Amino acid sequence: MKNSVRQLLAAAVLLLFLPTVPFAQNLEQFEQNVTEFTLDNGLHFIIIQRDVAPVASFVTHVNVGSADEPVGKTGITHIFEHMAFKGSQTIGTTNFEEEYPVIMAMDRAYQAWHRERTSLHPDEEKLSELWAEFERLQQQSQEFVVNNEFSEIVDREGAVGMNAFVSTDETGFFYSLPQNKAELWFWMEADRFTNPVMREFYVEKDVIWEERRDRTDNNPIGRLIEEFNSVAFSAHTYKNPPVGWPSDIDAVNIEDTIHFYETYYIPQNLAIAISGDVDPVEMRRLAELYFGHWPARPDSPELTVVEPEQRGERRFDIVDQSQPILMIGYKGVAENHEDFQALSMLSNILFSGRTSRMYRSLVVEEQLALQLQGINGYPGSRFPGLFLILGVPNQGVDLDELESRIYEEIVRIQEEGVTQEELDRVVTQARANTVRGLRSNLNLALSFAQAHNQRGDWRTLFTDLDRLGEVTTEDIQRVAQHYLVQRSRTVGRIVTEQEQTASLD
Numbered sequence: 042m043k044n045s046v047r048q049l050l051a052a053a054v055l056l057l058f059l060p061t062v063p064f065a066q067n068l069e070q071f072e073q074n075v076t077e078f079t080l081d082n083g084l085h086f087i088i089i090q091r092d093v094a095p096v097a098s099f100v101t102h103v104n105v106g107s108a109d110e111p112v113g114k115t116g117i118t119h120i121f122e123h124m125a126f127k128g129s130q131t132i133g134t135t136n137f138e139e140e141y142p143v144i145m146a147m148d149r150a151y152q153a154w155h156r157e158r159t160s161l162h163p164d165e166e167k168l169s170e171l172w173a174e175f176e177r178l179q180q181q182s183q184e185f186v187v188n189n190e191f192s193e194i195v196d197r198e199g200a201v202g203m204n205a206f207v208s209t210d211e212t213g214f215f216y217s218l219p220q221n222k223a224e225l226w227f228w229m230e231a232d233r234f235t236n237p238v239m240r241e242f243y244v245e246k247d248v249i250w251e252e253r254r255d256r257t258d259n260n261p262i263g264r265l266i267e268e269f270n271s272v273a274f275s276a277h278t279y280k281n282p283p284v285g286w287p288s289d290i291d292a293v294n295i296e297d298t299i300h301f302y303e304t305y306y307i308p309q310n311l312a313i314a315i316s317g318d319v320d321p322v323e324m325r326r327l328a329e330l331y332f333g334h335w336p337a338r339p340d341s342p343e344l345t346v347v348e349p350e351q352r353g354e355r356r357f358d359i360v361d362q363s364q365p366i367l368m369i370g371y372k373g374v375a376e377n378h379e380d381f382q383a384l385s386m387l388s389n390i391l392f393s394g395r396t397s398r399m400y401r402s403l404v405v406e407e408q409l410a411l412q413l414q415g416i417n418g419y420p421g422s423r424f425p426g427l428f429l430i431l432g433v434p435n436q437g438v439d440l441d442e443l444e445s446r447i448y449e450e451i452v453r454i455q456e457e458g459v460t461q462e463e464l465d466r467v468v469t470q471a472r473a474n475t476v477r478g479l480r481s482n483l484n485l486a487l488s489f490a491q492a493h494n495q496r497g498d499w500r501t502l503f504t505d506l507d508r509l510g511e512v513t514t515e516d517i518q519r520v521a522q523h524y525l526v527q528r529s530r531t532v533g534r535i536v537t538e539q540e541q542t543a544s545l546d
Contacts, residue, residue: 068503075489075499076321080328082337083309087489087499088324089316091482097220097317098202098482101230102490103212104312105305107283108421109344116285117293117301119207120242120249124298125214126191126205127240129232133190134240140185144239147178148295151243155292179243186241195229198222202483207283209421211491215483220318224327231331234311237302239295246290253284261363261535269368269533270420272355273427277348279420307338312493314486348372348425355531363535365440369447370427372529373417377496381418382508383516384428384524388415389467390459390517391450392430396466398454403446409438413447423495427531428524440534451525458518468509 076088107118130137154171157163195203195216203216218226257263267282274280285293315324351372374380391399392415403409412433419429434443478484489499 068500071503072500076325077493077499078325078328080308080333082333082335083307084328084332084335085309085312085493086324086328087312087314087486087493088319088321089314089482089485089489090319090321091316091485092318095220095318096217096482097223097315097319098217098486099215099223099226099230100314100316100483100486100490101214101234102312102314102487102494103214103306104310104494105212105341106208106210106421106423107281107285108209108278108424109305109341110278110281111301113289114293114297114301115281115289116249116283117289117298118212118305119283119285120246120290120293121237121298121302121306122205122207122212122214123245123249124237124239124242125233127238127245128187128191129236130238131232131236132194132229133187133238135185135187137185137238140182140240141238143178143182143185144242144295147175147182148239148242150175150178152294152296155294159292183241183244191229191233195225198225209279209283210423210495213487213490215487217317217483223315223319223324227327227331230313231335234306235332235335237306239298242295242298246293249284249290253287253290257282257284261359261361262366264361265359265366265368265533265535268357268359269370269531272357272533273370273372273531274348275351277346277424278344279348279424279426303338305341307341308332308335309337310341310494312490314490314493316482316486316489344424351529351531354527356533358534358536360538361535362538365434365537366535367430367432367434367440367444367447368531368533369430369432369444370419370531371525373426373428373524375425376418376422378425380516380520380524381422382505383512383520385417386464386467386471386509386512387454387459387517387521388417388428389470390463391415391454393467393470398450398463399447402450403443407446408435409443409446411435440536444532451521454518454521455525459514461514464512464514464517468512471509472506 071089074090076090077086079085105118107115110117127133130141134140150171154168154175157168157171192200192203195218199219199222201217205214206212214230257267270282271280284290313328373384389397391397392413394400395405399410399413399415403413404411410432412431414431416429416431417426419427430447432443432447434440479488488502492499492502
């Protein structure tokens, strides 16, 4: 989520193609170059041999996202993702044996302050004393910190693109290295995930607060998205923002985060993919050496919440000093549902590219919209999500007019269907886009790890293409009629203050 509408909509289009697939006939070629194995503790590895250059990309994919967070702990997945860059018991510290007791004493001090602060009748004098003690211990803990040691080590050895992400469905960590530095990656990755520490925890919480202010609290689009998700979902945890609700960010502590790590960062929830000029036999030896001692733990709790059937359209407006924005979401299905591919192709026919129906009609011909984009599987696809539409009206165009025209185009497909030519175009487009995306080591490793964790097998990247090719024009019309209906629709809008004033007059 970025600061401009254009960047947001571009990101939505990019997300649309994440689950697309390469040509099915390439599966046999990939199988010849893919080695996979599972350690005794349940940690799965996928090794993709590509000798195009003496480099390799390393991806640690965790099948845990913000949707898995316990009640009252939203944002904790994001917080732990930050902690993973703070080193370990050996990296980032001058003396961990002395540092650890100070970290835990600091956490107890924060918990005491927070309990008093959220009590029915907080004592201001006691609050001041407790906060002073917390700040003293936090300052003391900083004396042991070696700033940015983890990143500096890998940077010195030629690392490129070190980063991480958290979404509703998943968490990922990745970077690339020269292939002769593979053992360094194994040592450091195993060290930070088997020996994590909550170093600079409350310092990082300040960073997360700033991220929330920048992306949500002070960003009209961010506020719209957060409100939209919380209205569209009444029970499912897709309603929660990955950055966390403010009170949860405030409340979460080190003890909570350690418990979250022990519950969800278990070997069987991780898939590690390595793509590049590497020897699979050597990768397995290093995997056993560095990750083999990580003990298996009980399976994480499964998310069993099922979103109840929506009983009618939900609508809200946010009055803001911003350009008007329109979001429309229809309840959809998870990626493993038989209708997911048809809904994705419907979204592409309506919104993907300059020849799509919505773009051609509403942007080019009628000039009602500056931007129109769609995505199937928002804000995630592990569980049933939304068929989402994002629209920005042209200057002088009323939001009601744009919304009505969008519905007219949907009704047109429901009544008349689509042509085989339109369907062939979006299938070809999806294939070509994926082939381009899988040319890099990093995209290959990330796609394979995601497919394994979320679908059970990296081969689904290829076999899903058969499902895509089996979608018919009748399927497109059927899913449009079944899913894009008013009773399952949520509509959220940013209305400018001037427009609201005018409507009241």
